[in-house]
Amino acid sequence: MIVWVIAGLLGLATGLRIGWALVNKQSLVSTAMILALGSLGLVAALNWPPLTLLIDTTLHWPNISMGLTQLALIACAAGSCVMITTVSSDRKPATIRKIALAQYGVAGVIAIVSFASFFAAGQQPEMAPEEYLRATLSSEGNSLPWLLPLLYVLLALTLVSWAGMRYSNRSRRGRALFVFTIGIVLIVLASGFFLLRAIWTAGPVGVGAAATLLGCAMLVVAAGSLLPSVEDWFGARRELRIISPILKELGRRHPDIGIGVRPRGPLVFRVAERMSLISDALFLEATAADSTRRLRVDTSGSLPARDDEDDDSDLEVPAVSPTAQARAIAEWIYAGREGAAEDKHADFPGLGWLRQPAEYSDREWILEISRGYRQLAR
Template identity: 70%
Template structure:
């Protein structure tokens, strides 16, 4: 059951990455992430004993699912390594692609050697994956089919963990990368324990404990991969609630702004689309308030943003919109603070500035509702 939970989470993370790649332009990083997560999900699935027995029976070679798990783990390490090196590299795209091809080539060679070593070895009786590891990881069974893939996985994932820690930060993507990197570090630790077992040092940890550690590592990797999507969904829901009052008011004043809008689709796209509608409506409101003047000319002057705190600037814009709701007409236009007040502060992005204005407007609307009741 736990194996399928891990495999399901990794499959969900892989599916989300595939969906994101289909919606957006496919990239080397996305393809590498899909390969890494999909391969790790395959590792989890192949350790489910009924599936292991089914594959061994279909292939007619005992314990073949174990070597397939090794190949999948090599693919995971290669995909993770390509993903982190491509995302962190500042080289030209052509150079990054060449480096990725070299990394995939090395992984393919090691996977091929692992398969050759397995199929040229004498067949053994059918057994559970954990029992197979316990019997074959030891000084008497130290072959290239174990040493080479374990060394590659450990070295590649060590590079991923090092680069991941370097680029982790407090942003939404940085937090997800940190969780992903913690899972990769646990995989490095599990690989090191398996390697110690392979060279005959068995007193440190058993195969069962190492396999449990690997399962925990896969669970953490899956959590880190899903974290951005979960945070994006909750963040988008919160942003929709924040901008809804301002959007409703501006849509009432300028209904043509929403013509042609398709509200269905990914939640993040809907938020971006509605923020674009708010931005257009604010421009139209400023144009009407200025009368004969044009907003574009006023935005091109050197007045800059007002010398006030961003919260105060957003509050003034929100009060102007609120005045138009309570006293529509020239009285509201007279309270327009000026086009330069609509410019976002240097420390704000377009998205953050719309959210700041919408948040101040919602606060004003709630205050009016409470006082009237």
């Protein structure tokens, strides 16, 4: 049961990566992640005794599922290594692609040699995966087919662990990379224990303990891979609640702004689409308000005519805190809603007030304005 939970989580993570790759442009990183997660899920599935027996019986070679497990471990190490080197490299795309192909080529050669060594060792009686490991990684068994794949997995995933720890940070993706790297470190430890068992038959840790550690490592890798999607979903739900009041009000004022086909896909895409609607509506509101103010000034004659320097200064970001700037925009929108009291009227602060401060992205600025409007609406 635990094996299928691990395989299911890894399969879910692989499916999410495949879906992301279909929605976005396929890249080396996406392909490498799909290969790494899918191969690790295959390792978990191949170690479920009923499936192991079915594969061995179908292919008419006892314990061949263990040979396939070696190939899956090599593919996981190769995909993880390509992923981390591609992310951390600042070389040209053509050079990165050549490096990735070279890494896949090395992994392919090791996989062929390992599989050939597995068949060269001859057939053995049908055994459960853990029993097979105990038999082959003992003084009476033939541990040679395990040496090369375990050594490659150990070296490749050590590189992944080092790079993963180096590039982990407090961002959403950085946290996921940290959890993923912890899982890779556990796989390195489990591979090291298996390798020591193959070389030194006594070994500091038994096969059962090393297999349990490998299972825990798979769970941590799956958690690290799913963490961005989980955080994106909860973050998108929270952002939808924040922007909902101002989106409803601006949608009432500009019903034509949302005409068209709504995008399908992850929730974060729909949040981004609604934020673009808010941005467009704010621009229309600000343009109309600024034109009305200019017309009122020109016709009344109470203020001097504005020259080009005044126009430029009107577009400058005001010297107030970003929170106060966003609050002023929110109050202006809130005062123009239907049924608002006349004494609550707020004048348009100016086009410069709509421009986000340097430390804010477009998305963060829309969220800040929406947050101020939501507080007023409460």
